[in-house]
Amino acid sequence: MTSTRPLRVPGIAYGGDYNPEQWPEEVWAEDMRLMREAGVTMVNVGIFSWALLEPSEGVHDFTRMDRILDLLHANGIAADLATPTAAPPAWFFRAHPEALPVDKDGRTLWYGSRQTFCPSSPAYRRAALRIADALAQRYADHPAVAMWHVHNEYGCHNAACYCDTSAAAFRSWLRARYAEDLDALNNAWGTTFWSQWYYDWDEILPPRATGAPPNPTQQLDWRRFCSDELLALCTAERDVLRQAAPRIPATTNFMVLRTFDALDYWRWAPELDIVSNDHYLMSDDPESDIDIALSGDLMRSLAGGPWFLMEHSTGAVNWQPVNRAKVPGEMRRNALAHVARGADGISFFQWRAAKAGAEQWHSAMLPHAGTDSRIWQDVVHLGADLKALAEVRGSTAAAQVAILWNWDARWALELPSQPSGELRFQDLVRDWYTPLWRAGVAVDFVRPDADLDRYRLVLAPSLYLVDDAGAANLAGFAERGGTLAVGFHSGAVDQNCHVRPGGYPGAFRDILGVRADELFPLLPSQTLQLAGQVPAGATATLWSERIQLTGAEPVASFADGPLVGAPAVTRHTPASGTAWYLATRPDPATLAALMDRICQEAGVQPVIDSSPDGLEAVRRSGTDADYLFLIDHAGTGAQVPATGVELLTGKPVNESVTVPAGGVAVVREPH
Numbered sequence: 138m139t140s141t142r143p144l145r146v147p148g149i150a151y152g153g154d155y156n157p158e159q160w161p162e163e164v165w166a167e168d169m170r171l172m173r174e175a176g177v178t179m180v181n182v183g184i185f186s187w188a189l190l191e192p193s194e195g196v197h198d199f200t201r202m203d204r205i206l207d208l209l210h211a212n213g214i215a216a217d218l219a220t221p222t223a224a225p226p227a228w229f230f231r232a233h234p235e236a237l238p239v240d241k242d243g244r245t246l247w248y249g250s251r252q253t254f255c256p257s258s259p260a261y262r263r264a265a266l267r268i269a270d271a272l273a274q275r276y277a278d279h280p281a282v283a284m285w286h287v288h289n290e291y292g293c294h295n296a297a298c299y300c301d302t303s304a305a306a307f308r309s310w311l312r313a314r315y316a317e318d319l320d321a322l323n324n325a326w327g328t329t330f331w332s333q334w335y336y337d338w339d340e341i342l343p344p345r346a347t348g349a350p351p352n353p354t355q356q357l358d359w360r361r362f363c364s365d366e367l368l369a370l371c372t373a374e375r376d377v378l379r380q381a382a383p384r385i386p387a388t389t390n391f392m393v394l395r396t397f398d399a400l401d402y403w404r405w406a407p408e409l410d411i412v413s414n415d416h417y418l419m420s421d422d423p424e425s426d427i428d429i430a431l432s433g434d435l436m437r438s439l440a441g442g443p444w445f446l447m448e449h450s451t452g453a454v455n456w457q458p459v460n461r462a463k464v465p466g467e468m469r470r471n472a473l474a475h476v477a478r479g480a481d482g483i484s485f486f487q488w489r490a491a492k493a494g495a496e497q498w499h500s501a502m503l504p505h506a507g508t509d510s511r512i513w514q515d516v517v518h519l520g521a522d523l524k525a526l527a528e529v530r531g532s533t534a535a536a537q538v539a540i541l542w543n544w545d546a547r548w549a550l551e552l553p554s555q556p557s558g559e560l561r562f563q564d565l566v567r568d569w570y571t572p573l574w575r576a577g578v579a580v581d582f583v584r585p586d587a588d589l590d591r592y593r594l595v596l597a598p599s600l601y602l603v604d605d606a607g608a609a610n611l612a613g614f615a616e617r618g619g620t621l622a623v624g625f626h627s628g629a630v631d632q633n634c635h636v637r638p639g640g641y642p643g644a645f646r647d648i649l650g651v652r653a654d655e656l657f658p659l660l661p662s663q664t665l666q667l668a669g670q671v672p673a674g675a676t677a678t679l680w681s682e683r684i685q686l687t688g689a690e691p692v693a694s695f696a697d698g699p700l701v702g703a704p705a706v707t708r709h710t711p712a713s714g715t716a717w718y719l720a721t722r723p724d725p726a727t728l729a730a731l732m733d734r735i736c737q738e739a740g741v742q743p744v745i746d747s748s749p750d751g752l753e754a755v756r757r758s759g760t761d762a763d764y765l766f767l768i769d770h771a772g773t774g775a776q777v778p779a780t781g782v783e784l785l786t787g788k789p790v791n792e793s794v795t796v797p798a799g800g801v802a803v804v805r806e807p808h
Contacts (some may be wrong), residue, residue, distance in 0.1 A: 142386035142410040144445075146179050146215045146283050148527030150482035151520055153502050154448070155180035157205055158189055159491060165205070168489065169212040171503060175513075176520025179215040180488060181447070182206070184289045185251065186219075187268060188226035194264075197271050210281035217388075217484075218276060219286035220374050222265040224251040233260035239300035242346045250495065252294040256366045257306035262373065269374045273381035285378045285387040286447075290415060291367045293392065296399035297359070299343045303366075308338050310362045325633045326354040350553045353634045357602075360548045364400045372408050386410035390447040391439075393432045395419060395563055398551075401544040402439050403584055412440035413482070415448035416475070420461035424571075426753065426770050429471060431570050433478025435542060438582040442533045445482035446475045451512050452500030460498070466799040468515050470768055473522065473801045477755035477766035481530045483523060525784050526803060532759035536579040537741045540570060541597040541611075543585055549602040549634050556626070557658035559679060565599035565624060568722065572729035577743040577754040578736060589614040594739040598624040604632040608644035615648055615714035620739035622717040623649060625680045626656075641682060642718065649718040650688030650709030657681040657699055667705055667723065669693035672730050677705060677721035684720055692731075695721075706731065715739070749775045752796065763806040767796045774798035781806040 144150065152172075157165050172180070182205060183190070191197050209216050230237060230248045236258035238246045246253055254261045269287075276282050297303075315321040319335060328334045333352055335341055344351040344359050375387045388411040391402055396419070406412050414436045418425040436444045451468050453460040463471070472483050490501035502516045547562035573580055581592070585607025589595050595614055600623070603611075608628060615621040628644035630636055637643035641653040658680055659665065667675035671693045681700050689709035695701055706723075709716045717735055719728075744754040744765070751771025757764045764784075767777055775796045783790050784803045796802045 142384055144284055144386055144411060144482070146482075148178070148530055149476060149480075149523040150179045150215075150445070150484070151523045152177045152180040152214070152488070153485035154184060154487035155182050156185070156487060156489070156491070157182075158186055158201060159493075160489065162204075165208060169208060169214070171508065172214055172488070173212060175502065175517050176524055177214060177488075179217055179283060179482070179484075180209065181217040181219060181286055181484060182209075183221055183272075184219040184286065185221060185224045187221035187224055190221060190272070191226065191268055193228055194232060195267070197268075199275055202276075206276065206279050206281045210279070214281070215283035216279075216281040217284040217286045218272065218282045220265070220269040220272060220288060220378070222268065222374065223289040225254055225261065225264065229261075229264055233258070233264075235302065236261045238295050238298040239303075241297075241299045241344070243299070250294070252290075254295060255298040255300055255302055256295060256363070256370060257298065257303045259302075262370065265370065266373060266377055269377045270381070273378045277382035277385070282382075282385060284411065285375075285382070285385055287371055287374045287378070287387055287389040290390055290392055291371060292363070292399040293397070296367070297343075297363045299345050304341075304343050306366060307343055307359065307362050308341050310365065311341065311358065312338060314358070326352055326358075327633075327635065328352070353549070353552050353554070356552055357545065357549055357634050360399075361401070361545070364404065364544075367400065368405055368408065371405070375408065388413045388445060388447070390415045391436070393435050395422075395428065398544070398547055398563075403544065406439040406441075411445050412436065413445035413447040415486075416446065417448075417450055417454055418461075418463075418471070420457050420459055426470070426474065427567065427571055427574050429474045430478060430574050430753065431567060433475050433480065434580050435582045437479035437534065438542075440479070443479050443481040443531060445484070446472075446480040447482075447484050448486040449475070449484075450500050451485055451502055451516060452504070453498075455496055455499040462500075465511065468512070469519055469522065470770065470799070470801060472519055473766065473803075474753065474755075474768055476523070476526060476529065477753070477757065477768065479534060479757065483519070522785055522801075525787070528784075528805070529757060529759070529764050529803070532757040532764055534579055534755070534757050536581040537593045537739075538573060538578055538736070539581045539583045539587070539589060539592045539595045540566060541585060541595070541600050542566065542582040543600065543602070545632070546600050546602040549630060550599060550626070552634075556656050557680065559658075559661060560599075560626065562599050565722075568725075568728060569596055569598040569624070569732065571725070572732040573736075574753070575729070575750075576733065576736070577745055577748040578741060579744055579756070586610055589619065590617070592619065593741050594620045594622070594736060596622050597627055600624075600627040602630050602632065602634065603628055603644050605644070612645070612648040615716045616712040618713040620715045620717075620735065621648065622719070622735055625682065625720050625722070645718075646687070648709070648711055649707065649716050650686065650711070651684050651704070651707050651718050651720075652687050653682040653684045653720070655683045657683065663698075665698045665721070666696035667693045667721075667727065668696040669706070671706070671723070671727050675727040676724045677727075678724070679722040680720070681705065682720050689716075689718065692717075745777060749773075752777070762808060765804040765806055767794065767802045767804070769796045769799055769801070772799045774800070777802075779804045779806065
C-alpha cells in the first residue's frame with residue numbers, strides 16, 4: 138500500500154463488515170464497546186445499504202448513515218465507506234426491468250438477492266454513479282471516512298450477461314480491439330471454420346447457448362470483454378469518489394479464490410489505491426494453508442507490495458455443500474499467514490452474525506453465541522496480536538522465484554474441446570507452488586511480459602496461451618543465464634487461441650530443446666511409471682506426449698504405457714542458462730524432488746535453513762528490520778535459530794525462538 142493516497146489508519150488495520158442497519162439502534166452502543174475490547178480500528182460500512190440510502194429514485198436518506206459514522210468516529214474507529222452498488226433496490230428494477238441480467242440460455246435472472254444487474258446497462262450505470270456521487274459529496278470530509286470501498290466483489294454473481302444490451306456493448310468493445318477492421322476479427326477468430334465468417338458487426342453475438350462448442354477465440358474475447366466491462370464500472374465510480382475526495386484512497390475487493398476466475402486482476406490492480414482481497418477456505422481442501430499462502434503471494438504481486446485482506450471468516454461460511462468450522466488456533470494462524478504474505482489490514486465478514494437473510498449461518502467476529510464463545514476469545518486475542526505487529530506495516534518481501542500467472546492462459550486452457558477436459562490452471566500452478574511452500578522458498582507471481590531479471594528461477598507450470606512477446610521474454614531470461622522450467626501443454630496457442638504449427642510445446646520448442654509431434658492425455662484412472670533421475674517408484678498422471686530431443690537431455694522417461702522410453706522430463710542449456718520441460722504431471726514426491734534439484738541448480742535459497750515439516754516460514758523486509766514469521770501447521774511446535782525480538786510476546790530472542798504447538802512467532806531481525 139504505497140499509493141499516493143495512503144490509508145490513514147495506524148498499524149495493521151483490524152475489523153470487519155459492519156451492518157448496523159440490520160439491528161435495533163440500541164445494539165449499536167454495545168457494538169462500539171465490544172469493538173474497542175477486540176481492538177477493532179476500521180470497519181466496512183454501507184456495502185448493501187442502497188435501498189435505505191435511496192428509498193426512491195433520486196431521493197436520499199442519510200440520517201442513519203450520519204449517526205453510524207458519527208458513532209464510529211466518537212469511538213476512534215475508522216470507516217471504509219462503501220458505495221452500495223452491488224445490490225440495487227427493488228424500485229430500480231421496477232423502473233428499469235431491462236437492466237436485469239440474462240444468462241446464456243436466454244433466461245432473465247430476477248432481483249431478490251445481490252448483483253442481479255447487467256454490467257452493460259446504461260440505466261444501472263446512471264443510478265450507480267448517482268448514489269456514489271451523493272455519498273461522496275456528503276461524506277468526503279467526514280473524519281471517520283478513511284477509505285472508499287467501491288462496490289463489492291465485482292463479478293461474483295454477474296460476471297457475464299448475454300442480453301441484447303450486452304451484445305451491443307460486446308460489439309463496441311470488439312470494434313475498438315480490432316480497430317474497426319472486421320477482416321481482422323474474422324482472421325483472429327478463424328471464422329472460416331464452420332461457416333462463421335461475419336460480414337457485418339451486427340451479426341456478432343455473445344457466445345450464447347448453441348448446439349455445438351462455440352468459437353474458442355470468441356469465448357476468449359468474451360471473457361476479456363466481461364472483465365473490462367466490470368472494470369469500466371469500477372473506475373467510473375472511483376472517479377466520482379476521487380473528484381469529491383481526492384486524498385481518500387479507494388479499493389474494491391478482489392476474489393483470488395480457486396472457484397473464481399472471472400476478472401483479469403493484472404488489469405484491475407493498477408486502477409486502485411489499495412489492492413484488497415476476499416479469501417475463504419474451501420471445506421474440501423485438506424491443505425488450505427497452501428491456498429492461503431498462494432493467494433497471499435498473488436495478492437502481494439498484484440499490489441506490488443502490501444495489500445489488504447478485506448474478507449475472510451472466523452469460522453464456517455454458509456455457501457459450500459458442507460461448511461467446516463475452524464479448529465482451535467486455525468483462525469489466528471489464517472489471519473497471521475495473510476499478514477506474513479503482505480497484508481497490512483485484516484478484516485472479516487462480518488462483525489455481528491446475522492439473525493436473518495441468506496448469510497445468517499455465516500460466522501462472524503461476534504457470533505450468535507455472543508462473547509461467551511471461543512470465536513470471540515480468538516477475535517480479542519487476534520486484535521492484541523495485530524497491535525503488537527503494528528511496526529510490520531509497510532514492509533514487503535523479496536523472492537528469487539517467479540511463477541507465471543496469466544488470466545488469458547487460464548481462460549483459454551479451460552475452454553471446451555481441449556485434448557483433456559481434466560486440465561485446471563490453478564491446480565497445475567498449485568502443484569508446482571506446493572513443494573516451494575513446503576521448502577520455505579519465497580515466490581512472486583508475474584505476467585509473461587514482466588521484468589524477470591531480478592529472479593534466479595522462473596516457473597511456467599501452465600502457460601497454454603502466450604503471445605510472441607511473452608514467449609520471447611521467457612526465452613531471453615534463460616538465454617541470459619536464468620533458469621526456466623515449463624509445464625506440459627504450454628506455449629501451444631497464441632493470443633488468439635490459434636495453435637502454433639510445427640509441433641509442441643509451440644512457442645517454447647527452441648528454448649527447451651524438445652519437439653513433440655503428438656499428445657497423449659491420460660485417463661483419470663491412468664498412472665504411468667517414470668524412470669531415470671527421479672525417486673524410486675516415481676509415477677505420473679494426467680498427461681504425456683511423444684517428445685523428440687533437439688538439444689535437451691533426458692532427465693526422466695516413461696517406463697510403461699504407449700510412450701515407453703520417451704522423455705518425460707528434460708533439461709536444456711541454451712546459452713548460459715537452463716531450461717527444463719515437464720511433459721507430464723509427476724506425483725507430489727517426484728515433483729518435489731525435481732523442484733528441489735531445479736532450485737539448487739538455480740541457486741535459490743529458502744527463507745530459513747532446514748525448516749521442520751509443517752512449519753511455514755515467511756520473511757517481510759522493512760526499512761530498519763526484517764520480520765520472520767513462523768507458523769506451525771503441524772501442531773508439534775518448533776525451535777528455530779533466530780536473533781532479535783519476538784513481537785507477539787515482546788521477549789528478546791538470542792539464539793533461537795520457540796514456536797508454540799499450533800502457534801505463531803514473529804521475530805524482528807535487525808538489519
